[in-house]
Amino acid sequence: MNQPAFTSSKSLASTGVLAALAASLCCITPLLAILGGLGGVASTFSWLEPLRPYLVALTVGVLSFAWYQQLKPAPVADDDCGCPVPAKPSLMQSRGFLASVTVLAGLLLTFPYYSARFYPSAALKPVTATNTAPVWQTSSYRIGGMTCEACARHVEHDVQQLPGVQSVRVSYDQGTAQVRYNAAVTPVAQIEKAINGTGYSVLNPSR
Template structure:
């Protein structure tokens, strides 16, 4: 594998990482408390199919270059050593291919890596108040995969008085049932917008 192939591997890895950043950052936001930064790379989502195709194409060409029969002599007729550096070996190419595959597949398994949402504790002093149950539905823009939806769910679930939260990435919606005496509507909306994904104003 030549030095040109090393450049191809770098390109393939960068493309794979770029294709997955829009789904990796929500997990980092939950684990590391990065908050609104979860949506920082959502603009990459429309380009994901092209980045995936670029990654597959680059790695396929790199494997073709690595597996094609190589001559034992160079252009001047001099003998060429068959032992190659580690970064030019097929083993390293295999490692890069596996790593790129793991990155590209992240949207399909990323939600299983997220910790369970912590439910906000109920204050004993407020149990005497009659709950005012409300169900609010919101359209949310900026979500690019199921990991984004789980991030929004966890942010809202932490609010006191929230009974249930259902966020759909496919439909770009959130359905929240909550006690308005503990968490007003504005607080629920603030929790959603605080994730970096924003509520679309109703017309």
């Protein structure tokens, strides 16, 4: 008799995890892009960012209802002798499974707040000796499409790989980037190409 309740709880748990994943997918994708070497896909799910508050609310709502379903007294069935026999849920219908799902959803929802820890910090690169005198310049850019700190760390990571780039500082809050580079080694167009190659876009390209 209580099978529908167990099934409902299982479905709610699945919905909660999917909603939590969707809420943080815009910040998970940049990290996966670096690990897989697919920079252009980093901003694929940035369109989900405006929906994040609603997805968070959906996650909290469905998991709260799932716990309500799980904790309320379960109906019992009678056996052949008329004795009450409580129904036993399967593993995926148990409180332990729902607790694991809740923890997973929590980690997914909070991923944007700790995602930057997975990226190496941008540090000054040693100056490589060349036959020509270095021409140090600092360029500032406005970058569109970033939705969290993971996006900023992704841009820093890719631009830092360019030869001649000494330092990169990207601010997600301000949507800006500052790059110090040797113009004799790396032209500004190459820096802008690297930023655009991450899937985000330079809003003030050089002419």
